[in-house]
Amino acid sequence: MSACTTEEITSAIRTAIQAAVWAPSVHNTQPWSFVTNGEEIALRADGDRKLRISDPSGRELLISCGAALMNTRLALRALGYEPQVRVLPDPDRPALLATVRMGAAVAVDEHTRLLHAEIERRRTHRAGFIESPVPDHLVETLVSQAATEGARLTPVHSEAAVRVLAALTNAAQDVQSQDRLFTLEVLRWAQPPGSSRKEGVPAKGYPREPRRTHPHFAQRDYGHGHSWGSDADQFDSASAGLVAVLTTPGDSREDWVAAGQALQRVLLHASAYGVSAAFHTQALEMFHLREFLRQELLSGEYPQMILRLGFTLDESEGVRRPVADVLEERRRS
Structure with a gap:
């Protein structure tokens, strides 16, 4: 140097x-x-x-x-x-x-x-995907990208396991939506239309009236009673896409930083081939649901992110x- x-x-x-x-x-x-x-x-x-x-x-x-x-x-x-x-x-x-x-x-x-x-x-997507599947060879590469950073990306191919992940996400979202403090925390980071803030989730970054995916994965309610959100056609898709879980063998601070590096490596590689991701952290924010996933679906590894991968027409700005x-x-x- x-x-x-x-x-x-x-x-x-x-x-x-x-x-x-x-x-x-x-x-x-x-x-x-x-x-x-x-x-x-x-x-x-x-x-x-x-x-x-x-x-x-x-x-x-x-x-x-x-x-x-x-x-x-x-x-x-x-x-x-x-x-x-x-x-x-x-x-x-x-x-x-x-x-x-x-x-x-x-x-x-x-x-x-x-x-x-x-x-x-790269952009975060907050709705369904079009029906085109993510190619198997690309999925294999994404798995190897996560492994490079010491994490495991597991595509969930079992329909029963996908239904479990969707059900836990929906249950957690329903519980959190009834909790005033949870709701206020989300609203702190929700931008109203026309906002000039350079942080939080823009109103154009999610659909005003999202279509239900199959199976349905609940999205955060950033509008919370307001008519916020976008009516753009890019959100008018109903496929849940490919569901995957990012895990680490441990659950220390080092593991969390490693999970973030692995996640971003996966997201950038996916983006290079036109694949977007939607994130679901609701169930992972509730101890008992996260433990259930770890013990029953993930062979004891710690879930750090639930995500859906797929193709979308989303062109929202970050x-x-x-x-x-x-x-x-x-x-x-």
């Missing part, structure tokens, strides 16, 4: 953080911040954006930040630098989730270019906070 000028280093780091902020996060809370010091980027959890009702342990927050870490790594590799990553480097600083340094120069491979190109294109809002730059003396 000694051959790089200060301007080149600064530009590379800002490019990496610009990529990081495009990571998916629960309710688009964007619960991260970054500190730069020389050639090092520190990724920190933003506790003010933690979902204290639905995510008291911070599991979903760390998964979100893990996805941001994956984007950081990909951006540096796409620029020709080998990222040197330390996850949870300081036990006395729990908010410090990772440090990333610009390592030696490396040749940029085609797969890195493929994934990097999808960082700002919203993200500018880098200046999440970055603190320090200068070494």
Whole structure:
């Protein structure tokens, strides 16, 4: 790195953080911040954006930040630098989730270019998919992408198991919708039409009156009695798509960060082939339902995300906070 000028280093780091902020996060809370010091980027959890009702342990927050870490790594590799990553480097600083340094120069491979190109294109889908199935060879590749990051992506082919996942998702959604604190927490991150906020879920990002998928997977009620949402044709599809579960062998903070990196690697590869994903975390936010899934369907592995994969005509725009809002730059003396 000694051959790089200060301007080149600064530009590379800002490019990496610009990529990081495009990571998916629960309710688009964007619960991260970054500190730069020389050639090092520190990724920190933003506790003010933690979902204290639905995510008291911070599991979903760390998964979100893990996805941001994956984007950081990909951006540096796409620029020709080998990222040197330390996850949870300081036990006395729990908010410090990772440090990333610009390592030696490396040749940029085609797969890195493929994934990097999808960082700002990828979108979360919140409805059904068209009937076209996800090709088996692509599913196999997505499974291997998750394994690269130490997680397991399990496509659920059993109709009975899919019905169980749908039923638990619907049950959790019904229970949470009756809980005032759960509802208020979701509404905090719901944007009304015309909002200029660069965080939360835009009103155009979900259907006003969603069609039921088969089997039906309940979506979050971001409108909650308001006539918010989009009437666009891209949401007028009823297939549930391919249901899959992302799991890890353990359930530590390290596992959660790894799950986020694996999830984002899967999502970017899928996006490169026109496949979108819808997320369902409702059942995973209720201890007994999550344990039921772990013990009865997942061979003891810990479920970190339930997702549906498929093709859609969705062309909704993403919203993200500018880098200046999440970055603190320090200068070494």
